[in-house]
Amino acid sequence: xxxxxxxxxxxxxxxxxxxxxxxxxxxxxxxxxxxxxxxxxxxxxxxxxxxxxxxxxxxxxxxxxxxxxxxxxxxxxxxxxxxxxxxxxxxxxxxxxxxxxxxxxxxxxxxxxxxxxxxxxxxxxxxxxxxxxxxxxxxxxxxxxxxxxxxxxxxxxxxxxxxxxxxxxxxxxxxxxxxxxxxxxxxxxxxxxxxxxxxxxxxxxxxxxxxxxxxxxxxxxxxxxxxxxxxxxxx
Amino acid sequence: xxxxxxxxxxxxxxxxxxxxxxxxxxxxxxxxxxxxxxxxxxxxxxxxxxxxxxxxxxxxxxxxxxxxxxxxxxxxxxxxxxxxxxxxxxxxxxx
Numbered sequence: 001x002x003x004x005x006x007x008x009x010x011x012x013x014x015x016x017x018x019x020x021x022x023x024x025x026x027x028x029x030x031x032x033x034x035x036x037x038x039x040x041x042x043x044x045x046x047x048x049x050x051x052x053x054x055x056x057x058x059x060x061x062x063x064x065x066x067x068x069x070x071x072x073x074x075x076x077x078x079x080x081x082x083x084x085x086x087x088x089x090x091x092x093x094x095x096x097x098x099x100x101x102x103x104x105x106x107x108x109x110x111x112x113x114x115x116x117x118x119x120x121x122x123x124x125x126x127x128x129x130x131x132x133x134x135x136x137x138x139x140x141x142x143x144x145x146x147x148x149x150x151x152x153x154x155x156x157x158x159x160x161x162x163x164x165x166x167x168x169x170x171x172x173x174x175x176x177x178x179x180x181x182x183x184x185x186x187x188x189x190x191x192x193x194x195x196x197x198x199x200x201x202x203x204x205x206x207x208x209x210x211x212x213x214x215x216x217x218x219x220x221x222x223x224x225x226x227x228x229x230x231x232x233x234x235x
Numbered sequence: 236x237x238x239x240x241x242x243x244x245x246x247x248x249x250x251x252x253x254x255x256x257x258x259x260x261x262x263x264x265x266x267x268x269x270x271x272x273x274x275x276x277x278x279x280x281x282x283x284x285x286x287x288x289x290x291x292x293x294x295x296x297x298x299x300x301x302x303x304x305x306x307x308x309x310x311x312x313x314x315x316x317x318x319x320x321x322x323x324x325x326x327x328x329x330x
Contacts, residue, residue, distance in 0.1 A: 209320075213300055
């Protein structure tokens, strides 16, 4: 049994190392004006759906739920990365949530790395190519495949860290289903995400680390600085 | 007044283009992710020590963001066709 204070110490050290390596910044979500605005937008979208449902009920039309989080849940339950800034809920700073940070930070900082490296998207500048393709993933198969690629890589990173901490393998179908629901991922994107996860799982099952920079850097740091946590946290 | 007309028309055209073009691009211009073509969707491959997958749009899609050698491994195809980063073969020495 690893003490929560030790887990918090390791999470703080990993966070500092990942930020220094990838040029990322970690902020508290509830303190961010941008994320409070996004939370308000989620509430407004749900409120709009409720009003539409009320009107539609007069003609016996069922308006489906949007599948979006409430504003409060967006702020308190999700880590979110925009450009080089990772926003984490304040509650995750508590020692009893240090494990969440250990698993989520390498995943989110990997998105910072993807943003900073950019991608070949024709005439679009590399500085915005990752973000624009990500946002377009609900509109085109090409962009959906990009989202499947980058999320597949980062869920592979999460899986590698979780297994290093002692967790059992998480079924790839469960991850892909989560991506479909959370990102409204088109079938082409889901196919790429599943193929990507199968490759990373094969590497992990063979005793390796996914060929994702954030996974390699995070696990090398954990091996060097927290060998006591290996297989002893999520078992 | 007649002399002003072409100037106003020109300014109107500039304003229209400066508004309409960016808005139009924003609404319709999702970028294409530039990748090499591949013939058979669903098939994995190793290219320059890097696992790849032929996506549904018939474009060769990288898996991961670096070559397998970065973590001391080598790209290989598993028996079921999945490309991954396998243990690098060790030199057994020579007699």
